[in-house]
Amino acid sequence: MRDLSPGQRLRRFLVRKTFSGPYRIQFYEALRFLLENNQPLKVALEQMRDAWTDFGRRWHPFAELIDDCTEALRENTRENSLEQTLARWVPQAEAAVISAGIRSGAIVTSLQFAVTLTMAKKQIQGAVWQMSIYPLGLLIMMGGTMWVLNNNLIPVLSKISEPQTWQG
Structure with missing residues (x-):
């Protein structure tokens, strides 16, 4: 050496x-x-x-x-x-x-x-990255949907009717 x-x-x-x-x-x-x-x-x-x-x-x-x-x-x-x-x-x-x-x-x-x-x-590495983007994007969209539901929709619906009367 x-x-x-x-x-x-x-x-x-x-x-x-x-x-x-x-x-x-x-x-x-x-x-x-x-x-x-x-x-x-x-x-x-x-x-x-x-x-x-x-x-x-x-x-x-x-x-x-x-x-x-x-x-x-x-x-x-x-x-x-x-x-x-x-x-x-x-x-x-x-x-x-x-x-x-x-x-x-x-x-x-x-x-x-x-x-x-x-x-x-x-x-192969490119294909793995492409395939891992879809589940990641799906998780981000699901998280965003849950956030919108919890922070925007549920409070508005709570003002319209009592949550105890909700079914389903």
């Missing part, structure tokens, strides 16, 4: 925690494109880092992930393998798919499947 200052560790932690679906898709697509064009994995990662950091002249969040991946490829130990590194950066399902692709030699296909998985997760 690289020696990082506390500021660099904080920045790296924040980058990892904000590495959301759209960023992962962009990363997977760029890596898949280079691998489809017969670039070795390490060379593809280095080219991506150079492109995003303008050859090291500026910082880019993806450079943190690429540095970790490159270090994992260089060390390739049980504790610091590419699969372990990806598991620290991406959700488990995506890391498992990419890991299976690395082991089977079909990393390009696994990256495409990881993109599909990421988009499907987004669609």
Whole structure:
């Protein structure tokens, strides 16, 4: 593992925690494109880092992930393998798919499947939010109706007739 200052560790932690679906898709697509064009994995990662950091002249969040991946490829130990590194950066399902692709030699296909998985997760979350809005709206309307009945209708009806004479 690289020696990082506390500021660099904080920045790296924040980058990892904000590495959301759209960023992962962009990363997977760029890596898949280079691998489809017969670039070795390490060379593809280095080219991506150079492109995003303008050859090291500026910082880019993806450079943190690429540095970790490159270090994992260089060390390739049980504790610091590419699969372990990806598991620290991406959700488990995506890391498992990419890991299976690395082991089977079909990393390009696994990256495409990881993109599909990421988009499907987004669609599922959207559907869950849409479906949870209806019951929430219904509860709000029911609460509003009860409030209107208790604060506006019942007092007016109480003035018209005695509540003891009401039936039903």
